[in-house]
Amino acid sequence: MPDSLAVVSKPSVVGFLSSWWRGGRARPARPALSAGLGIDGLPEGVGHVPVGTPAALLVQDEAHYGAWLPHLLADLLAAGPVFVLAPQPQALDRLLRVPALKQAHEARRLRAWVLPPAAQRQLQQDGLGGLMRELAQVGCTDRDSLCLLDANALLAGATIAQLERLGGQLRRWSAARPRPFALLFPTYLCQEDITGTVRSLGHTFSHVAQLGTASGQPGLTLYRWDADHGAVFNARYGLQAGGAPGERLRYDGSLTQGAVPEMVDAPDQFAVFATQACVARQRGIPSAWTIVESLEAMAAATHGAVGATVLLDAGAPGQFEALASLVHQLRLTRPRTLKIVVRETEGKLRTHSEQALLRLGVSAVAYRELGFSRLLRLLEDIRHQAYAHPVAQDYEQALAHFMPDPVRGYQPPARFVELAQAMLERTQAVGLTHCLARLQLLPRVAHLDALRVCQAARDGDLITADQDGLYVFLFACREPDLELALNHLFRLPLSQLFSSQTSDGTADGIAVMLDRLRGAARQGLPDYLPLLAPQGPRTMPPHTPPAPPADTTQAALPDAASAPAAPPATPRAPSLRLSARPIGRRAPQAGTRTTPSGVDA
Numbered sequence: 001m002p003d004s005l006a007v008v009s010k011p012s013v014v015g016f017l018s019s020w021w022r023g024g025r026a027r028p029a030r031p032a033l034s035a036g037l038g039i040d041g042l043p044e045g046v047g048h049v050p051v052g053t054p055a056a057l058l059v060q061d062e063a064h065y066g067a068w069l070p071h072l073l074a075d076l077l078a079a080g081p082v083f084v085l086a087p088q089p090q091a092l093d094r095l096l097r098v099p100a101l102k103q104a105h106e107a108r109r110l111r112a113w114v115l116p117p118a119a120q121r122q123l124q125q126d127g128l129g130g131l132m133r134e135l136a137q138v139g140c141t142d143r144d145s146l147c148l149l150d151a152n153a154l155l156a157g158a159t160i161a162q163l164e165r166l167g168g169q170l171r172r173w174s175a176a177r178p179r180p181f182a183l184l185f186p187t188y189l190c191q192e193d194i195t196g197t198v199r200s201l202g203h204t205f206s207h208v209a210q211l212g213t214a215s216g217q218p219g220l221t222l223y224r225w226d227a228d229h230g231a232v233f234n235a236r237y238g239l240q241a242g243g244a245p246g247e248r249l250r251y252d253g254s255l256t257q258g259a260v261p262e263m264v265d266a267p268d269q270f271a272v273f274a275t276q277a278c279v280a281r282q283r284g285i286p287s288a289w290t291i292v293e294s295l296e297a298m299a300a301a302t303h304g305a306v307g308a309t310v311l312l313d314a315g316a317p318g319q320f321e322a323l324a325s326l327v328h329q330l331r332l333t334r335p336r337t338l339k340i341v342v343r344e345t346e347g348k349l350r351t352h353s354e355q356a357l358l359r360l361g362v363s364a365v366a367y368r369e370l371g372f373s374r375l376l377r378l379l380e381d382i383r384h385q386a387y388a389h390p391v392a393q394d395y396e397q398a399l400a401h402f403m404p405d406p407v408r409g410y411q412p413p414a415r416f417v418e419l420a421q422a423m424l425e426r427t428q429a430v431g432l433t434h435c436l437a438r439l440q441l442l443p444r445v446a447h448l449d450a451l452r453v454c455q456a457a458r459d460g461d462l463i464t465a466d467q468d469g470l471y472v473f474l475f476a477c478r479e480p481d482l483e484l485a486l487n488h489l490f491r492l493p494l495s496q497l498f499s500s501q502t503s504d505g506t507a508d509g510i511a512v513m514l515d516r517l518r519g520a521a522r523q524g525l526p527d528y529l530p531l532l533a534p535q536g537p538r539t540m541p542p543h544t545p546p547a548p549p550a551d552t553t554q555a556a557l558p559d560a561a562s563a564p565a566a567p568p569a570t571p572r573a574p575s576l577r578l579s580a581r582p583i584g585r586r587a588p589q590a591g592t593r594t595t596p597s598g599v600d601a
Contacts, residue, residue: 034048034049034050034051034079034180035048035049035075035076035078035079035145035179035180036048036049036075036078037049037072037075037209037220038068038069038070038071038072038073038074038075038248038249039068039071039220039239039248039249039250039251040248040249040250040251041250041251042220042237042251043237043251043255044227044228044229044232045226045227045228046222046225046226046227046232046235046237049075049076049145049180049182050180050206050207050225050226051177051178051179051180052174052175052177052178053171053174053175053181053205053206053207054170054171054173054174054181054182054183054204054205054207055180055181055182055183055205055207055208055209056151056183056185056198056205056207056208056209057072057182057183057184057185057209057210057211058184058185058187058194058195058198058208058209058210058211058212059184059185059186059187059188059210059211059212060187060188060210060211060212060213061188061212061213062186062188064211064212064213064218065184065186065188065211066094067241067246067249068211068249069095069149069184070095070098070100070101070246071248071249072147072182073095073101073110073147074100074101076145076147076180076182077100077101077104077109077110077145079145079179079180080143080144080145080179081108081109081110081111081143081144081145082104082109082110082111082144082145082146082147083111083112083113083135083140083144083145083146083147084110084111084112084113084147084149085112085113085114085115085146085147085148085149086112086113086114086115086149086150087114087115087116087117087120087149087150087153088114088116089114091149091150092112092114095112111139111140111144113135113138113140115131115148117150117152117153118153120151120153120154121153121154121157123154123166124154124157124158124159124162124166125162127165127166127169128166128169128170128173129169132173142176142177142178142179143178143179144179145179145180145181145182146177146179146180146181146182147181147182147184148182148183148184149184150184150185150186150189151183151184151185152185152186152187152189152190152194154166154183155194155197155198155201156190156192156194156197157192163197163201163204164203166204167201167203167204168204170183170204171203171204183205185198195210199223202224205224206224207224207225207226208222208223208224208225209221209222209223209225210223214236214336216332216333216393217238217239217240217333217334217335217336218238218239218240218241218249219236219237219238219239219335219336220236220237220239220249221234221235221236221237222234222235222236222237232257233257234257234258234259235255235256235257235264236255236256236257236261237251237254237255238251238252238253238254238255238256238306238335238336238337239251239252240252252306252335253265253266253267253306253307254266254267254306254307254335254337256336256337256386260388261336261386261388262384262385262386263307263337263383263384263385263386264384265307266306266307266308266335266337267306267307268305268306268307268308269307269308269337269383269384270288270383271288271290271305271307271308271309272286272288272289272290272308272309272310272311272379273289273290273292273298273301273302273305273308273309273310273311274289274290274291274292274310274311275291275292275293275294275295275298275311275312275313276291276292276293276294277313277315277345278311278312278313278343278345279291280345282372283372284372284373286376295312295313295315295319295322295323295326296322298310298312298326298330299326299329299330302330302334302338305334305338306334306335306337306338307335307337307338307339308338308339309338309339309340309341309379309382309383310330310338310339310340310341311341311343311379312326312327312340312341312342312343313342313343313345313346314342314343314344314345314346314347314349314365315345315346316346316347317347317350320349320353323342323357324353324356324357324360324395324399325395327340327342327357327360327361327362328360328361328391328395328398328399330361331360331361331387331391332361332391332393336386336387336388337386337387338387339363339364339379339382339383339385339387340361340362340363340387341362341363341364341365341366341378341379341382342357342362342364342365342366343365343366343370343375344365344366344367344368345368347368348367348368349365350458350476351432351476351477351478352402352403352404352427352432352460352475352476353402355402355430355431355432355476356398356399356401356402356403358389359389359391359398359401359402359430360391360395360398360399361387361391363382363385363387364378364382366378400426401426401427401429401430401432402427402430402432402476403459404423404458404459404460404475404476405419405422405423405459405460406459407419407459407460407462408456408457408458408459408460408461408462409454409456409461409462409463410451410454410456410462410463410464410528410529410532411462411463411464411529412464412521412527412529413464413465413466413471413517413518413520413521413525413527414518414521415464416462416463416464416471416473416517417514417517417518417521419462419473420434420436420462420473420510420514421511421514423460423473423475424507424510424511427476428507432476433476433477433478433479433505434473434474434475434476434477434505434510435473435474435477435478435479435482435485435503435504435505435510436471436472436473436474436503436504436505436509436510436513436514437471437472437474437482437486437501437502437503438466438469438470438471438472438501438502438503438513439469439470439471439472439486439494439497439498439500439501440468440469440498440499440500440501440502441468441469441470441497441498441499442496442497442498442499445496445497445498447465447470447526447528448528448531448532450470450490450497450498451463451465451470451528451532452532453490453491453492453497454470454489454490454491455489455490455491456489457488458475459475460473460474460475460476461473461474461475461489463489464517465525465526465528466517466520466525467520467525469498470498471513471517472486472489474486474489477505478505479503479505482503482505486501
């Protein structure tokens with residue numbers, strides 16, 4: 001680049017405006033020629049680079065920058081000659097490897113100049129007057145479309161005053177040109193928030209677009225742009241890549257709008273794909289629905305879907321892994337406008353399973369209590385939604401944040417603290433809440449008897465014992481559900497075993513309780529695992545039959561002084577067949593609290 005760019009004169013604002021005004025009046029008006037955006041099929045006239053105002057084109061990743069730029073330049077060349085400003089010679093060499101661009105360069109319809117980042121930063125101090133004169137000297141005229149391939153350094157780090165001056169000069173320069181003026185911002189090359197800077201300069205860039213991906217699907221977002229019917233804001237047009245390398249991007253028919261995306265249009269927005277299990281024994285199934293035999297066949301059935309709704313059955317708990325994997329696959333390989341709904345069919349989803357599905361890409365969960373008519377209303381209500389949350393590319397890593405350790409039931413105190421702490425830390429980032437309760441044993445109930453009537457049926461539900469009570473950790477259990485969960489955990493009413501409880505559902509409160517238990521374990525607490533092994537909460541060995549329920553229940557209420565082994569084999573007392581009740585009425589506020597026994601005399 002000529003050395004004259006390094007030091008340029010600073011004309012006065014009045015002189016610059018006067019010169020520009022005289023030049024504008026002296027020259028006859030030329031017809032403005034717009035050019036395409038390098039993307040096929042965009043509707044409503046949005047697929048053109050504007051004329052008379054600078055256009056800011058943001059690109060999120062290198063792959064799309066390299067694929068889009070040759071087609072953008074090809075569309076600009078279709079409207080006339082093009083003058084390119086590149087950050088370094090290597091960028092020009094890459095462009096000239098494209099045969100069509102090389103031919104245009106040899107025909108002098110595509111000319112190039114190097115404007116390195118250091119020179120762009122100098123323009124923040126000197127203004128654009130010197131650059132305009134230099135370009136005129138090397139043959140750039142107002143008949144050329146102008147394209148700055150990497151404008152990051154022009155704006156990054158500039159002060160407010162510098163941005164205002166540069167913005168005014170860019171507007172006036174572009175207004176005097178009958179050809180497009182496009183500034184590309186490859187955001188992946190800039191350490192600063194160049195996207196925020198560009199979007200905030202509404203007085204400079206009245207047209208701002210961004211090419212990027214969401215859930216692996218390309219899309220063009222028009223933050224501010226003109227359409228045939230007027231201005232559009234925050235509109236995202238879904239795109240599909242060509243089948244072969246080098247093919248142009250095309251509009252796929254999906255359109256969302258708004259800061260929180262809402263679907264405006266899609267070619268299949270009324271289509272519904274449902275698994276057979278979701279509609280089994282249902283009457284009034286819409287005839288337009290596509291019924292798919294199983295989860296395994298759903299991926300193939302929805303190939304090419306854009307704005308359709310996919311209805312999946314939750315199935316039995318053992319099916320969760322296949323369901324979660326399918327949801328993640330669909331969300332990463334389909335546009336964000338695809339709706340994915342999971343319907344409970346055979347049981348209730350655990351809280352952490354539901355939240356995992358929502359994070360993996362599910363739009364909504366239809367609970368088992370929801371009737372079919374209300375399910376139809378739900379599908380209607382979410383028809384215009386677009387999935388807005390980020391989705392991790394790694395399925396195993398994304399799911400791990402929501403899943404408990406594959407362990408349940410009684411654990412020695414030190415191991416209990418270790419497992420509970422690990423699950424707390426792993427799930428904290430995704431907002432899962434858990435509960436920890438300490439249950440004070442009645443004087444007449446021995447630790448071993450209470451432990452033997454505990455039946456932890458779910459991974460992540462742990463129990464241990466201290467000097468005079470039991471600790472229970474319930475994975476992904478909300479505080480309002482604690483009493484019900486405890487009643488399911490023990491085969492006897494809680495009031496038959498415990499006198500009071502202390503519980504907490506906050507991370508800080510649970511940490512305090514675990515620290516207290518850790519300290520007691522260091523001083524010495526008994527380990528009941530050897531005594532519970534023959535009838536422990538885990539699966540029994542094949543040669544060891546589980547103890548009959550009646551015998552186990554009978555051993556739950558021995559006198560405190562009696563031996564826990566060999567209880568009398570008498571029938572269960574009638575009181576033991578009553579529904580379990582909470583120990584006491586729980587206070588509505590969160591945090592650690594102790595409730596006394598609520599047993600009637």
